[in-house]
Amino acid sequence: MTNKEIQDKLKKAKSKDWYRNIVVNFEYNHIDVLIEKKGFFDIYQYVKRQNREWEKLTFKLPNVLTHSSNEFKNLQDSLERFIDNYIDEDDGILNSQWTTISNMIRSLSQNKRFPITQPITSFLIETYKISPQHFQGAHSYLIDNNRFNITTQQQFAGAIMAYEFRFEDATKIPKRRNAEKSSNATIRNHFEKYFTETTQNVNSFLQKATRASNAQDKKVSNLIEEKQEAYEKWVEECKKNDIEYTKQSLDRVKELEELYNSKLGLQAPADYWEQRAVELDTDGKKWRTWLIGSILISVIILVSIIFLIAYTKFEDLFTSAGNAIRFSILFIALMSIIAFAIKVFSKLMMSSYHLKRDALERKQLAYFYLALIASGGIEKEERHLIIQSLFSRSDSGLLKDDTGPSMPSGGNTIEKIIGGGK
Structure with missing residues (x-):
């Protein structure tokens, strides 16, 4: 459902104030995040943005992240059904039916789901994308604080990566990484500079090619118009000749x-x-x-x-x-x-x-009279004289x-x- 459709439905709602003043707190206690949204449209926009970002991921996610994506998708569907079914109801019925939506929002924190717009979620996704074997250790370090247990080197490495993410301002490892990133950024800047120049050259060439193509298209269009005019003129001449020929034929048939x-x-x-x-x-x-x-x-x-x-x-x-x-x-x-x-x-x-x-x-x-009629060498007035003779x-x-x-x-x-x- 598009934003315009949601806004059109809200304009037709019976209890516009209820939809405008409804407040929801998205509490993610496992990552220490609290997000407050007021108004049905803002709530829907937040959930829809989460789903839009989840849908951009083209690779397979681990189960814990897949569950997060699925629950946000279910929440968006429930919001759309809610506004479709209860748009004409009063506040009492709306509050009663909103309980289901509230329970789904609370389950996001209870089930330790991740909003994709948070940095910690981006970190976990990037970790899984680069090295899936380290994801379990990073996830346990950041989320399962009370049951954190390392049994393999991959889990330990994942925990170190999560440690660097959480304490990036206190450890030197990120500084070294930042220096390397700075060097890479310099290389990237040079590359982007040359890429920009190349892009400008390509754009200049494309503009010239476009102008040449437009000029050629104009010539072709003019040629088509000329041929079209010539064809129409030829058709008109053919019609005129056909009419004249038909008239002459009819006259000849009449004479015959x-x-x-x-x-x-x-x-x-x-x-x-x-x-x-x-x-x-x-x-x-x-x-x-x-x-x-x-x-x-x-x-x-x-x-x-x-x-x-x-x-x-x-x-x-x-x-x-x-x-x-x-x-x-x-x-x-x-x-x-x-x-x-x-x-x-x-x-x-x-x-x-x-x-x-x-x-x-x-x-x-x-017979001479008939020959004169056939050759058209005699007028109607003169025919009477010959008939008389x-x-x-x-x-x-x-x-x-x-x-x-x-x-x-x-x-x-x-x-x-x-x-x-x-």
């Missing part, structure tokens, strides 16, 4: 759909015009045959009449004026009928070939005034289309 629809709309008329051209070609050939037949008939009749006139006698035919008139009328009527038939057959033949040519031109104009009435040529309707502004439109929209 329109072209396909136009093709579907014009395919049937184109097929009709093609079939109509074949039919008209057949009709033209038929009327041409009739025309040739009529001409041949008329030629045969004329040749026959001329032959009869030249090689036979027609005096009887003209003996009377009435016979001559009747023969002349019949001859003229026959020739007129033959001439009229020749004229009719000629017009029918020329009309068929004319309409055939018109049908073929309309077919080609339909495609589906206008055809001139058959049979009547004198039979003329098809002209395309409005057709000449300018065709010139514009052929000229590439100039």
Whole structure:
């Protein structure tokens, strides 16, 4: 539990004065030490500091010191449980429950436990760390005054070490040791001096290296930013190009759909015009045959009449004026009928070939119209003019005034289309 947590709990306590005024005496009679603590927070801080120092020792301790460490640990746990369980209780219950904590504190002296913050404890720990075989003699000399008994040389040496610790101001042995320590201190000072200089050099080098590293990091950061900006710009351009490409593709698809629809709309008329051209070609050939037949008939009749006139006698035919008139009328009527038939057959033949040519031109104009739409060389307004010309009435040529309707502004439109929209 942290100090802040303890303080927060004390602020919320029901009996704040009790926690503030509680007094505890840590009596260590076996080492002649008395420590008084007032207030729960100070008591907890003292116990926690003992445990923190015990935990710093990484090597195995003798049992007598291990017991000291364990009892302080148990005492800290009990204090934490106490404040957790009785934070909302009044003074009477707190005093009643505090008895357990007081007994644990008194047991520290009764069981001859050592607070690690005392010099004698530090001496025993250092003795055990340097020469464990001397620890028993030093501990017996300092603690077991009434039962002090030396049975081995190691115990005797430990007792001498404890004697020097207790009477360091009266014996000369510590003085000699102090002289040696002074010499060692001089060596250590020289070492620390050179170590300090070396440390300064190392720090100077590290600072330079840090500055160089920071400069390099800045360059790398700038490079990363540049690449990031370039990447973002590239992404934006790709998005823009993709949008444009998508728009163009959609427009192209729409144009192709329109072209396909136009093709579907014009395919049937184109097929009709093609079939109509074949039919008209057949009709033209038929009327041409009739025309040739009529001409041949008329030629045969004329040749026959001329032959009869030249090689036979027609005096009887003209003996009377009435016979001559009747023969002349019949001859003229026959020739007129033959001439009229020749004229009719000629017009029918020329009309068929004319309409055939018109049908073929309309077919080609339909495909030309589709090609213009595919190439985009024609505007919507101009399409109506071409559609009007495609589906206008055809001139058959049979009547004198039979003329098809002209395309409005057709000449300018065709010139514009052929000229590439100039």
